[in-house]
Amino acid sequence: MASLSEENYNPEELLFDTLDNLDIGFVKVSNDGTILNHNLTFNKIFGYVSEKNLIGTKFLDYWLNSEERNKFREILFKNGIVKKYIIPAKKVDGEKFLLQMNFILNKNSKGEIISTEGTFVDVTERIETKQKLKELEEKLKKLNQKLEQKVEKRKKKLRESEERYRELYENAPNTYFSIGINKIIRRCNNAAVKLLGYTEEELMKMKILDLYYNSKDGIDKAKTIFQRFLKGERIQDEELQIKQKNGNPIWISLTVKPVKDQAGQVMESRLIIINTSKRKKAEEELHLFKSIIDALNEAIAISDLEGNLIYINPAHESLIGRSLEEAKKLNWEGVREGVREGVREGVR
Missing domain, CATH: 1.20.5 (Single alpha-helices involved in coiled-coils or other helix-helix interfaces)
Known part of the structure; x- marks a missing residue:
């Protein structure tokens, strides 16, 4: 293994050989700012050719401004060392860049400052x-x-x-429910509470089928509709019977809209319920009234305000010998003539 003899050993020369192979600049400067030594990376960083010898030039010339330079020297001479100090500098061609420097003061045996030296890297x-x-x-x-x-x-x-x-x-004036696929009531509005007579808390503990009246138009029909809902079918204006808390039946018009997830599976249903009990009662009364009129022996005809015939009972049809549709084609005088003819036939 090769070794250096004591006669050939030069620590400073060995140090510079090492520094020349590093990507870190090194410089040694006298008290007046003159460069005493530097490595090749110094040339590279400041834009000089590697062969250029800068010993004897002023290191302070590379500072971008004097204020920053004086601030750096003040800190260095006060503390004896500066670490990771970033300064704005300039290359030989005037290009601006940023240096990060680490510098120390060199003193002799008497404690006198004889030079400064340090390393620096381009951190631009x-x-x-x-x-x-x-x-x-x-x-x-x-x-x-x-x-x-x-x-x-x-x-x-x-x-x-x-x-x-x-x-x-x-x-909302209409009754709304949200129902899970397990038949449990998830939500309802104030109209539901008002219509059925339960509190909201009571309804939240019930299943929707508990609300239907025990009849073919109630629970029986509701079960069939619920199965249609589970298949994702929309139900529109179905007539059913539900019951109030006191047991009274109510006729309703039911619309059911299935709510599905992203996979298309039914999650719940939204119910809209319209109370049709008054309309249903009016229809029943009208049907009863018509049945009574149809059973009378007296001929009865009904027209609208414009004189158009809208109804005649069977006795009237028999009297004039025409059906309602046929009679609608006649004016009132024709109808009266038919009545008179019917009367004459009766007299004969």
Whole structure:
């Protein structure tokens, strides 16, 4: 193994050989700022050819401004050492860049300062990248703040929309239910409470089939409709009977809309119930009235305000010898003539 003899050993020369192979600049400077020594990386960093000998030149000439230079010297001479100090510098062609320096003071045996030396690296790219990242971070932060504000606004609008929907839902004149596929009542509005006589808490503990009247138009028909709903079918205006808490039956018109998930599976149903009991009662009374008139022996005809014939009972049809549809084609005088003819035939 090769070794250096004591006669050939030069520590400073060996140090510079090592520094020349590193990507770190090195310089030794006298008290008046004159360069006493430097490595090849110094040339590379400041834009000189590697063969250029800069010993004897002023290191301070490479500083971009005197204020920063004086500040650096003040710290160095006060503390004896400066670490990771970043300064703006300039290359031989005037290009500006950033250096990070580590410097120490050299003293003799008497404690007198005889020189300074240190290392430095070009951190321009790193600092610019860091600055760009910082600027990007600020932009992203502002963008994030804007997005958060937009999200908050949308959330606020959504809450307001939900509140309006809830208010409309709760105070709607029609009865609304939301029913799970297990038949459990999930939601209902105030109209449901008012119509059936239960409290909301009572309804939330019930199954929807518990509300139907025990009849073929009640529970029997409701079971069939529920199976149709489970298959995803929409039900429109079906007439059924439900019952109030006191047991009284009520006629309703039922519309069921299935609610499905993204896979198309039925999750729940939304029911709209319209109380048709008054209309049903009126229809029954009208049917009874018509039955009575149809059974009379007296001829009866009914017209609208414009004189158009809208009804004649069987006795009237028999009297004039015409059906309602045939009679509608006649004016009132024709109808009267038919009546007179019928009367004459009766007299004969």
